[in-house]
Amino acid sequence: MKKLFSNIIILGLLAAAISVFVSWFFPIYWGDNIQLTKINHYKQKPNQYNALFFGGSLEYRHVSPEIIKSELAKKQIYLNGFNFGVDSHNFIQAITEADYVYDHYKNDSLKYIFVSLSTEAYLSYQNLHTNKLICWMKASTIDKLLSVLYYQTDHLAFRLFCARGYLMSWGENAFNFGKLKDKIKYLKIKNDIDTISLGKNLDGFVPLELNEKGQVANPETEISKYVLMVSTIEYKKRADSANWFNDTIFKTYFDANLHAKDKDVDYLYSLCDNMIKKYAAKGIKVIFYLPARVPFGYTQQMTVYKRLPEENKFDLANPKKYPEFYETKYGFDNFHLNKAGAELYSYQFAKELEKLIAPSP
Amino acid sequence: MLFNSFHFIFFFPIFIVLYFNLNHKHRWKILLAGGYYFYFWHSPKFFYFLFISTVVDYFSAIYMDRQTEQNKRKLWLAFSLICNLGILFVFKYAGFVNENIKDVFEFFNLHYPVPDTVFKKLIMPVGISFYTFQSISYTLDVYKGITKPEKHFGYFSSFVAFWPTLINGPIERANNILPQIKAAVDYDYNRVKLGFIRILWGMFKKVVIADRLAFYADNMYFHYNEVSGWTIIFGGLAFFFQVYCDFSGYSDIAIGCAKVLGINVMENFRTPYLSKSLPDFWTRWHISLSTWLTDYVFYFLGAYKSSTGKVIFNLIFVLTLCGLWHGANYPMIISFLGIGVLMAIRFLWQKKVIRAIQPSNTYKLYKKYFPEWMHIVVTLSLVVFCFILFRTHVMTSIYNNRIIGLPLDVTIPADVTALIKQDIPSLLDTNPIHWYDMALALYTKIFFITKADYFKEWLFAFGRLNAFLAISYLLFLIGVEYKIGKQKIEDAIGSLSKPIRWATYLFILLSIVWFGELGSSTFVYFQF
Numbered sequence: 001m002k003k004l005f006s007n008i009i010i011l012g013l014l015a016a017a018i019s020v021f022v023s024w025f026f027p028i029y030w031g032d033n034i035q036l037t038k039i040n041h042y043k044q045k046p047n048q049y050n051a052l053f054f055g056g057s058l059e060y061r062h063v064s065p066e067i068i069k070s071e072l073a074k075k076q077i078y079l080n081g082f083n084f085g086v087d088s089h090n091f092i093q094a095i096t097e098a099d100y101v102y103d104h105y106k107n108d109s110l111k112y113i114f115v116s117l118s119t120e121a122y123l124s125y126q127n128l129h130t131n132k133l134i135c136w137m138k139a140s141t142i143d144k145l146l147s148v149l150y151y152q153t154d155h156l157a158f159r160l161f162c163a164r165g166y167l168m169s170w171g172e173n174a175f176n177f178g179k180l181k182d183k184i185k186y187l188k189i190k191n192d193i194d195t196i197s198l199g200k201n202l203d204g205f206v207p208l209e210l211n212e213k214g215q216v217a218n219p220e221t222e223i224s225k226y227v228l229m230v231s232t233i234e235y236k237k238r239a240d241s242a243n244w245f246n247d248t249i250f251k252t253y254f255d256a257n258l259h260a261k262d263k264d265v266d267y268l269y270s271l272c273d274n275m276i277k278k279y280a281a282k283g284i285k286v287i288f289y290l291p292a293r294v295p296f297g298y299t300q301q302m303t304v305y306k307r308l309p310e311e312n313k314f315d316l317a318n319p320k321k322y323p324e325f326y327e328t329k330y331g332f333d334n335f336h337l338n339k340a341g342a343e344l345y346s347y348q349f350a351k352e353l354e355k356l357i358a359p360s361p
Numbered sequence: 362m363l364f365n366s367f368h369f370i371f372f373f374p375i376f377i378v379l380y381f382n383l384n385h386k387h388r389w390k391i392l393l394a395g396g397y398y399f400y401f402w403h404s405p406k407f408f409y410f411l412f413i414s415t416v417v418d419y420f421s422a423i424y425m426d427r428q429t430e431q432n433k434r435k436l437w438l439a440f441s442l443i444c445n446l447g448i449l450f451v452f453k454y455a456g457f458v459n460e461n462i463k464d465v466f467e468f469f470n471l472h473y474p475v476p477d478t479v480f481k482k483l484i485m486p487v488g489i490s491f492y493t494f495q496s497i498s499y500t501l502d503v504y505k506g507i508t509k510p511e512k513h514f515g516y517f518s519s520f521v522a523f524w525p526t527l528i529n530g531p532i533e534r535a536n537n538i539l540p541q542i543k544a545a546v547d548y549d550y551n552r553v554k555l556g557f558i559r560i561l562w563g564m565f566k567k568v569v570i571a572d573r574l575a576f577y578a579d580n581m582y583f584h585y586n587e588v589s590g591w592t593i594i595f596g597g598l599a600f601f602f603q604v605y606c607d608f609s610g611y612s613d614i615a616i617g618c619a620k621v622l623g624i625n626v627m628e629n630f631r632t633p634y635l636s637k638s639l640p641d642f643w644t645r646w647h648i649s650l651s652t653w654l655t656d657y658v659f660y661f662l663g664a665y666k667s668s669t670g671k672v673i674f675n676l677i678f679v680l681t682l683c684g685l686w687h688g689a690n691y692p693m694i695i696s697f698l699g700i701g702v703l704m705a706i707r708f709l710w711q712k713k714v715i716r717a718i719q720p721s722n723t724y725k726l727y728k729k730y731f732p733e734w735m736h737i738v739v740t741l742s743l744v745v746f747c748f749i750l751f752r753t754h755v756m757t758s759i760y761n762n763r764i765i766g767l768p769l770d771v772t773i774p775a776d777v778t779a780l781i782k783q784d785i786p787s788l789l790d791t792n793p794i795h796w797y798d799m800a801l802a803l804y805t806k807i808f809f810i811t812k813a814d815y816f817k818e819w820l821f822a823f824g825r826l827n828a829f830l831a832i833s834y835l836l837f838l839i840g841v842e843y844k845i846g847k848q849k850i851e852d853a854i855g856s857l858s859k860p861i862r863w864a865t866y867l868f869i870l871l872s873i874v875w876f877g878e879l880g881s882s883t884f885v886y887f888q889f
Contacts, residue, residue, distance in 0.1 A: 001381065004553055005374075011863070015870050178568075180875035184826055 019175040023183075028100055028138060030186040031131025031179075034060075034086045034197040038204050039101070041193050042082055046107040051081035053204075054094040055116030058291040059085030061336050063114075064346035065203040071350035075358060079112065083204030088127055091118055091268070092144045093136050095275055102279075110284055112357070115275070116291045117301040128165050129172065131182050137170040144271065151267045152300075205346075207339040208332040231333040245334045246326045250319045252297030265303045272304060276312050287356065290317040292325035292345065295335050314352040322348060362402040364614045365568060365879075372399070373618065377553075380622060385545040389519040392542065392622075396522025400488070403528065407486030410448055415521045417444040418496045422503040422510035434504060441500040445493045452489060456480030457689035488528030490686055494653055496521055499535040501657055508536045516542055525618040529611045531629040531649035538624065546623030555851040556620035558866075562850045563613025565869050568877030570838060571606035573831045574599045575878075576823045582756035583763075584819070585799050590810030592819045593803050597745040600752060602835055605633060608647070617851070627652075628849075632842050633744075637736040639704045642744055650686065654679050672708060677701040688754070692796050696750040703743055749803055753796040761793035830876055 029035040042049070053063050065081035072079045084097060094115050102110070127133040145166050149159045172179060199206040276286045290298065290305050290313075298317060305313055319326055330341030337345055362368055376395050383391055401408045421441035428434045459480050466473035499520075502508035511517040520538050581588055581596025588596065612629035619626040629648050636642035643651050655664075662675045677698065684697025718724045820828050845853040854865055873879075 001378070001548060003550055004557075007554075008557070011866055011870065015867060015874060018867070018871065019874065176875050178874070178877050178879035181826055181830065185824065 016175055022180070023174055023176055026135075026183050026186065028096070028141075029135055030183055030190075031133075031135030032086060033189075033194065035084075035097070036186075036190070037192070037194045037197045038082075038084055038086070039105075040191060041198055041202065041204075042084075042101070043105045046105045047109045049080055049082045049107065050109045051079050051112040051114065052098070052101065052110065053081055053083045053085060053114045053116075054098045055085045055091075055114075055291070056089040056094070056118055057085065057087040057336060058118050058293065059083060059114075059116050060087055060204070060206060061085070061208050061332075062291065062342045062345045063349060064201075064205040064207075064342060066201040066205070067343060067346035068350040068353065071347060072354060075354055077354065077358060079353070079357075081112075081114075081203065083199075085116075085204065088132070091116070092141060092148065092271075094118075095271060096136065096141050096144070098275070102284075113275075113279060113284055113286045115272075115286065115288050117272075117288050117305055118291055118294050128169070131179065134169045134173045134179065137166065137173045139170075142166060142170045147267050151265075205342075207342040208336050209339040246319070249294060249297045250326075252299045253302060253317060253319060255299075265300050265307070268300060268304045269307050272308060276309070285357075286312060287353075288313050289349075289352070290315045292317045292322060293335050293337070311356065314356055316345065316348060316352060362399050364611065364618075365564065368402065377621060381548045389513075389515045389542055392519040392524075393515060393522055396519060396524040396527055399524035400522065400527055404487045406484075407489075410486050410489065411492060411522060411527075413448070414445055414493060414496045415518050417441055418500050418521070419511070419514055419517050421500050423512065425500070425503055426510045438500060438504045442497065445497050449489055449493050452483055452485045454685075454689045456483065491530045491532055492521060492527060494532045494650070494686075495526070495534075498532070498653060498657065502535060508534075508539075511535070511539055523619075523624075525615040525622075525624075526626060529608075529615065530647075531612055531615065531627050532653050533626060533649065537627065541624045544623075549623070551855075552623065553621050555855050556617045556622075558851040558854050559617030559620060559849075560614050561617075561866070561869050561873075562854075563610040563615075563617060564877075565610075565873055566606040566613065566838065567610030568879060569872050570831070570834050571603050571610055572878035573827065573876075574603035574606065574835070576827065577819065577831065578603050578752070579756070580819055580822045582752060582799065582803075583760060584815065585760075585802050587815045588803075588806065588819065589815055590806045590808075592816045593749065593807050594745075595816070596819065597749045599831075601634070601741075601745045601748050604748070604751075605630065605646075606838070613850075620851075631847075634741055634839070635737055635843070636740045636744075637733060638740055639700060639707055639743065642740055643704070650683065654683055654686075658682060669709070669712065673705040676705045676708060680704065687751075690754040690796075692750045692752075692754040692800065696747045699747040699750070700744070703747070746807070749807075750800050753799045753803075757794060757796045757799050760799070834872070834876075 029039060051065070053059050053065065055063075060083060063083055063085065065083055069078075069080055084101065086093075089097070098113055098115060102113075146163055149163050149166075152159055171177060176183065195202065197206065198204055272286075272288055279286045288305070288308055290301060294301065294317065305315065316322060316325070324330055325337065325341065325345060330337050330344060332338040332341070362372060372395075376391070380388060380391050380395075397408060397411075400411055418441055421437045425434050425437035425441075428437065456477070459475055460477060463473045463475070463477070499508065503510050511520070516539060519542055520535055523533070523538060523542075526533050578596055578600035581592055581599070609630040616626045616628070627649055631645040631648065633642055633646040636645050659675060659679045662678065663671060664675065665672055667675065678701075680701025681694060681698045684694040687693045687697065715724070715727075718727065841850070841853075854862060857865060
């Protein structure tokens with residue numbers, strides 16, 4: 001039986017080696033069309049931007065570089081940013097992407113990198129087996145994700161579930177499990193720029209909004225259009241659900257210190273700290289901020305946030321300071337602001353930023 | 362448990378190690394435990410039906426054998442048939458029968474007291490048609506004296522619950538499997554290697570070809586209003602090869618698994634697309650079912666040794682029964698009834714025309730102008746024609762639950778569909794169609810072929826690369842199966858020189874890994 005199993009292992013290793021060799025030629029964003037578009041647009045003229053925003057939908061749908069630019073311009077601060085946010089990206093993906101963009105596209109003008117302290121490392125189950133998630137699963141990303149999961153204090157079964165999902169996704173990416181066809185498709189579109197994902201001002205900001213026909217403006221895919229439609233209709237219909245959601249996240253915001261233990265956040269903090277130091281050496285300031293409406297609450301983010309240096313952080317999540325971000329009037333669904341909300345959010349973003357980077361009088 | 366699941370990847374090696382490390386006298390225990398585990402994993406609620414079937418047939422056969430009077434033997438046989446077919450009827454056919462009775466009552470404006478919901482709540486146990494037929498064949502064989510009843514309950518249970526064939530066939534016979542379960546089979550590297558080659562080949566057919574062809578076949582049904590004749594013809598062909606690769610792929614995996622364990626299972630398919638006539642097709646497609654129906658029904662009715670009218674009835678009856686076995690719905694029954702009618706027509710043609718002209722020059726001309734390849738084309742065309750109806754039942758149901766404006770191939774999460782139904786019902790179709798609307802539209806267009814306006818969209822609906830892969834891999838499969846002829850695929854690959862053999866392993870494995878539609882679906886025949 002040894003001969004049989006050794007032959008199967010040899011065959012498996014041969015196939016794995018060929019697969020890994022093939023995957024080597026594909027960039028980290030091959031399966032993420034929004035990211036592909038944003039990178040393709042950015043790499044044309046990277047030097048025109050001196051600020052980059054990284055994160056998930058809480059950045060992609062909420063942070064308008066154009067509004068921030070115009071607000072800061074009133075104070076004689078020049079900040080021309082590009083929003084690299086992509087729906088459902090978590091904090092680990094955001095910092096991986098920041099490193100990738102910096103390493104691959106030289107930008108001498110770059111002064112600020114903004115990273116949102118949003119969802120930690122938990123897996124969005126609906127993204128499992130999707131190209132969008134798989135493409136990011138390289139060894140370096142997996143290392144960070146598993147390390148975060150290792151230090152969490154949540155139920156072991158849940159952490160194992162997330163770890164299994166990430167490892168499977170890594171395997172799917174590294175060995176091209178059912179994905180080579182999609183990777184070949186990527187080769188065909190690798191230089192495409194889909195302006196829908198870049199927004200009206202081509203700055204990477206696309207708010208979620210319903211048009212007069214009840215459809216979502218700029219839906220990237222057919223399915224997301226319907227998911228979002230249902231999401232917002234449910235949100236408007238069920239004010240009690242919105243209130244419950246708000247109560248839950250408010251509790252995590254104000255009680256953060258009571259629940260988070262230091263060891264949970266040591267690793268997350270070290271990632272932020274390393275990033276600040278790495279880019280400071282290159283003359284770039286990394287600024288972390290707490291975004292409003294984080295789906296799983298603020299327990300860990302708040303603890304990490306409190307440990308960060310004052311000059312590298314600001315807070316947009318405080319429900320007492322910014323109650324409007326949690327109002328149904330400005331909400332698209334439980335997790336997202338609508339267009340008016342996003343504009344208000346970007347305006348406040350500029351105000352908070354101004355306090356941090358405005359030259360001393 | 363699915364053969365194309367991650368779970369199976371862990372189950373099978375562990376099973377092999379345990380199986381071969383156990384004394385052969387005790388192997389039935391691991392086979393039985395494996396069978397129940399395999400079944401329980403997929404259908405935990407229904408494993409007791411498997412147990413009931415086993416107990417009923419075990420005792421029926423033993424008591425039947427003890428009886429000397431034919432009438433008492435018949436009673437035990439009837440008991441076994443009623444129990445087995447009764448369970449099958451309740452789960453598979455009762456809803457269909459109830460619905461038809463209700464329709465008749467409504468036609469005469471009479472009140473019918475049994476609501477549809479009573480039977481709609483019943484979920485059919487997976488593989489029930491397969492293991493029930495396998496179990497029935499045992500009692501019928503004991504009744505006929507072909508097989509001796511198995512006294513050892515463990516051996517018999519492990520035969521009924523033999524996991525490689527348990528939920529999707531081939532429908533095996535006790536006189537083939539039971540002696541092999543009892544036999545002292547040693548671990549043989551070459552045999553096990555051939556088993557694994559067969560498994561790999563089956564997986565290739567399923568995930569690389571069948572699941573890819575499913576895109577095209579489904580797309581043809583979903584756009585039944587827009588498609589033209591040529592699209593339906595190619596869509597029908599895609600569906601035929603999808604079902605062939607799906608089901609024969611499953612059979613290959615089952616045969617390969619059994620081979621690894623040292624048990625030879627009957628072949629279930631033999632290049633059915635190269636059949637020269639419909640009776641020939643009947644001997645090449647789902648062989649385990651066709652031989653079952655031939656042995657226990659067709660011969661029982663008198664087969665071909667009857668009057669012309671009786672033979673025609675026998676053919677049509679057996680094929681209709683075959684359709685009924687596949688599913689309790691009209692499209693399935695009618696498509697097999699259609700094959701039965703065509704077989705009856707062919708029988709008449711052979712008897713009345715061919716035999717009459719055989720010695721003459723007309724026959725020579727017939728042979729000259731209607732060569733073998735034309736027989737193959739005509740047979741395949743007739744089968745595809747009937748098979749188009751086969752899937753309208755399932756496709757109509759998917760079509761009626763679609764969301765307007767959203768492509769039908771997009772999988773919508775169930776909770777989103779439920780919310781859309783609740784919040785935006787205007788997005789749902791308010792005029793559901795019936796299977797016969799879809800069938801009528803498709804068949805009408807075949808007969809009135811117009812400009813193939815939709816053909817290009819259909820072919821490239823899932824991208825040029827997918828179309829290229831589907832066509833290339835299908836041609837590769839046909840080429841290989843044609844080249845090896847009656848030789849088994851594992852023997853053909855196993856006889857290649859080592860470098861070519863390893864290159865072939867790599868090609869198949871990488872095709873599965875790279876281009877397989879992994880984790881996308883169950884097997885089509887699971888629904889039966």
